[in-house]
Amino acid sequence: MESIGDIRRTEIIEAFFRTISEKGFARATIREIADRAGCNHGLLHHYFEDKQAIIHASVEHAVNVYKQDLLEGLNKFESAAEQLRFLVPRYLDIGRLNLEISQAWLDLYALSKNEASIQKPVQACFREAREIISGVIARGIRDGEFRKVNARVMANVILASLEGATLLWVVDAEETPLKAIGKQIDDLIQTYLQKE
Amino acid sequence: MESIGDIRRTEIIEAFFRTISEKGFARATIREIADRAGCNHGLLHHYFEDKQAIIHASVEHAVNVYKQDLLEGLNKFESAAEQLRFLVPRYLDIGRLNLEISQAWLDLYALSKNEASIQKPVQACFREAREIISGVIARGIRDGEFRKVNARVMANVILASLEGATLLWVVDAEETPLKAIGKQIDDLIQTYLQKE
Amino acid sequence: MESIGDIRRTEIIEAFFRTISEKGFARATIREIADRAGCNHGLLHHYFEDKQAIIHASVEHAVNVYKQDLLEGLNKFESAAEQLRFLVPRYLDIGRLNLEISQAWLDLYALSKNEASIQKPVQACFREAREIISGVIARGIRDGEFRKVNARVMANVILASLEGATLLWVVDAEETPLKAIGKQIDDLIQTYLQKE
Amino acid sequence: MESIGDIRRTEIIEAFFRTISEKGFARATIREIADRAGCNHGLLHHYFEDKQAIIHASVEHAVNVYKQDLLEGLNKFESAAEQLRFLVPRYLDIGRLNLEISQAWLDLYALSKNEASIQKPVQACFREAREIISGVIARGIRDGEFRKVNARVMANVILASLEGATLLWVVDAEETPLKAIGKQIDDLIQTYLQKE
DNA sequence: AATGAATGAGAGTTCATTCAT
DNA sequence: GATGAATGAACTCTCATTCAT
Numbered sequence: 043m044e045s046i047g048d049i050r051r052t053e054i055i056e057a058f059f060r061t062i063s064e065k066g067f068a069r070a071t072i073r074e075i076a077d078r079a080g081c082n083h084g085l086l087h088h089y090f091e092d093k094q095a096i097i098h099a100s101v102e103h104a105v106n107v108y109k110q111d112l113l114e115g116l117n118k119f120e121s122a123a124e125q126l127r128f129l130v131p132r133y134l135d136i137g138r139l140n141l142e143i144s145q146a147w148l149d150l151y152a153l154s155k156n157e158a159s160i161q162k163p164v165q166a167c168f169r170e171a172r173e174i175i176s177g178v179i180a181r182g183i184r185d186g187e188f189r190k191v192n193a194r195v196m197a198n199v200i201l202a203s204l205e206g207a208t209l210l211w212v213v214d215a216e217e218t219p220l221k222a223i224g225k226q227i228d229d230l231i232q233t234y235l236q237k238e
Numbered sequence: 239m240e241s242i243g244d245i246r247r248t249e250i251i252e253a254f255f256r257t258i259s260e261k262g263f264a265r266a267t268i269r270e271i272a273d274r275a276g277c278n279h280g281l282l283h284h285y286f287e288d289k290q291a292i293i294h295a296s297v298e299h300a301v302n303v304y305k306q307d308l309l310e311g312l313n314k315f316e317s318a319a320e321q322l323r324f325l326v327p328r329y330l331d332i333g334r335l336n337l338e339i340s341q342a343w344l345d346l347y348a349l350s351k352n353e354a355s356i357q358k359p360v361q362a363c364f365r366e367a368r369e370i371i372s373g374v375i376a377r378g379i380r381d382g383e384f385r386k387v388n389a390r391v392m393a394n395v396i397l398a399s400l401e402g403a404t405l406l407w408v409v410d411a412e413e414t415p416l417k418a419i420g421k422q423i424d425d426l427i428q429t430y431l432q433k434e
Numbered sequence: 435m436e437s438i439g440d441i442r443r444t445e446i447i448e449a450f451f452r453t454i455s456e457k458g459f460a461r462a463t464i465r466e467i468a469d470r471a472g473c474n475h476g477l478l479h480h481y482f483e484d485k486q487a488i489i490h491a492s493v494e495h496a497v498n499v500y501k502q503d504l505l506e507g508l509n510k511f512e513s514a515a516e517q518l519r520f521l522v523p524r525y526l527d528i529g530r531l532n533l534e535i536s537q538a539w540l541d542l543y544a545l546s547k548n549e550a551s552i553q554k555p556v557q558a559c560f561r562e563a564r565e566i567i568s569g570v571i572a573r574g575i576r577d578g579e580f581r582k583v584n585a586r587v588m589a590n591v592i593l594a595s596l597e598g599a600t601l602l603w604v605v606d607a608e609e610t611p612l613k614a615i616g617k618q619i620d621d622l623i624q625t626y627l628q629k630e
Numbered sequence: 631m632e633s634i635g636d637i638r639r640t641e642i643i644e645a646f647f648r649t650i651s652e653k654g655f656a657r658a659t660i661r662e663i664a665d666r667a668g669c670n671h672g673l674l675h676h677y678f679e680d681k682q683a684i685i686h687a688s689v690e691h692a693v694n695v696y697k698q699d700l701l702e703g704l705n706k707f708e709s710a711a712e713q714l715r716f717l718v719p720r721y722l723d724i725g726r727l728n729l730e731i732s733q734a735w736l737d738l739y740a741l742s743k744n745e746a747s748i749q750k751p752v753q754a755c756f757r758e759a760r761e762i763i764s765g766v767i768a769r770g771i772r773d774g775e776f777r778k779v780n781a782r783v784m785a786n787v788i789l790a791s792l793e794g795a796t797l798l799w800v801v802d803a804e805e806t807p808l809k810a811i812g813k814q815i816d817d818l819i820q821t822y823l824q825k826e
Numbered sequence: 827a828a829t830g831a832a833t834g835a836g837a838g839t840t841c842a843t844t845c846a847t
Numbered sequence: 848g849a850t851g852a853a854t855g856a857a858c859t860c861t862c863a864t865t866c867a868t
Contacts, residue, residue, distance in 0.1 A: 598794025
């Protein structure tokens, strides 16, 4: 059972993402966000201490929404190879189908360098993603599915290619055939890891 | 021959990059930039129409400085494989050694979604990078060095992995072993392209 | 018999004094007062028309509590000299022992210049004090205890020295030896009035 | 030679006093002050870091303007008795003739309890006044003009009566015959100190 | 060319007040 | 009676921009 407070908080967070996605972080003012959330700007300060708190809550929310999906999906597969094969297109799909969030994340990445309060959850998010991926790879190596590689470094490479592809696509969707890129990344990795 | 105006303009552009790298785009005020450029803030409006113009000129400047280096390097190598082998670490090195610019670029990527005046040069920059890389791959295929792949898609994958690695590194340098990642990307690509 | 409404009103008034004493008038918000009164902020508007009304009621309340004590004390003494001798330390003691109220009064004095609704009760309070003191002096003169002075002016001087001493003490308690000052004021006045 | 900056700063400080005297501290907004200073509100932030800085500078300014006059006057007299006789009406006159500042001071006294940045200069102001007065008294005692009293305590009493008289007068000018009160205070003190 | 005084739009934030529950 | 969600006015402060000097 959700209280009206929880509902409002979620509305505000969603409005925040919609705003930075549509207008950019710099123009995501308290009043803009309130308009999109369909409420008075004063109400945002009723539910959140200040703007920082909205940002912070939003990042945490996004981390959960964005990445939780991956873990659930992974559990459906047995072998490490299959898990990786699932992971790559799914990772890109989440962004592609959730345009708002993908564009917003880019703003958050940029902000994280200079705002400690954002940096922490963003780094935590990447750390988690690295751990998921390197966990899959390590298991693949242990089970003899994959060739021996540095799982941590390889996870970074995979994460980089996925985040990089999303970045290219956010900056220039027309020139970035995201699906084909996803397939190519998948093929590249599978081929490499399974090479004897 | 550079006029004093050109010198001032260059100083301002460099000061702009230093500022967004050190303080973030949001805190890159006209006054901050002027301080770093060692001149009065009013003078910035003398040399540039408005703040947008400074940003625009800076992006164009950075595209030239940042990417031109790659082309020069590539010309030193004959084979496509060698060119690619040069490109990967060099691309990452430019960012790593020029921390300021790497961090600044991330801000510009984020801004580009919502600022048409930034979007154009940023997209042009990626287009150029893609063309350079896909050109190398296409030549490798034509010369029989590489297996047959879609050069355009493959170029996107390489560019994505390089930009993605830089992104990860900007967000969390400690957890991102950039050199090892570069080597792994290189190995991955070479292995894949040269596989029969 | 006090209704629950009267009890609440008194609680609110006391909470108001505690608040302006602890945080200053500027920070005495409706919510702060409500917190201290142990009730919801909305309830304050149920019992009082608006914030002005709380202030107004509080001033009137304080006038009664603060000054009534003096009259009761005075009645215990016969001669004017004894009454004055009682009055001086007692006046200072009330403030000293009731730090909260003394600090709050200072805020109210300051406000009274610009808020007619506060000015009236504050002026009434001073008028009453002047009348009590000048009454004592006038009786002392009539009874031959005191030398002939302008009772009204003398009352003002006594009131001024007492209020002034409290003011100094509120502003800087460490540098203001209130007890010694009280004794000196007493000695000064007694010596003067009884001089032949 | 005063720069335009110094002139503006002085104008702003004077406008600040006029504002809190006319409207009270609570309504002394940056815009109100700017209006009275005949300039744009943004300019106040050009000359002062923030509102606190305006308050701070104003208090320091007032201390100098208000009290310096006393020291100059004192030097014209030889004997301690004459100095005291000069001091009392002069102290009250400064306030009376400079209505704005007197009313403003009351606000500052009230604020000082809760604002450390105001408390310090206000306490310093009182400390200085106490030292001036106790210095005069101590000299009078040493020179055999005055009876032996605790100069520090006596100075507090005199200061209290003067500040208290001003307080009464600010709160209710009609009921406070400031001149007569001043004479009475003078007579009281002279009589007491010179009594053998 | 260079300065810095001056402007005004707009940001985040606070808070008294209202009102449905 | 009691709560807390909701509103809107007004506050301090920031900043790009203009302009007289």
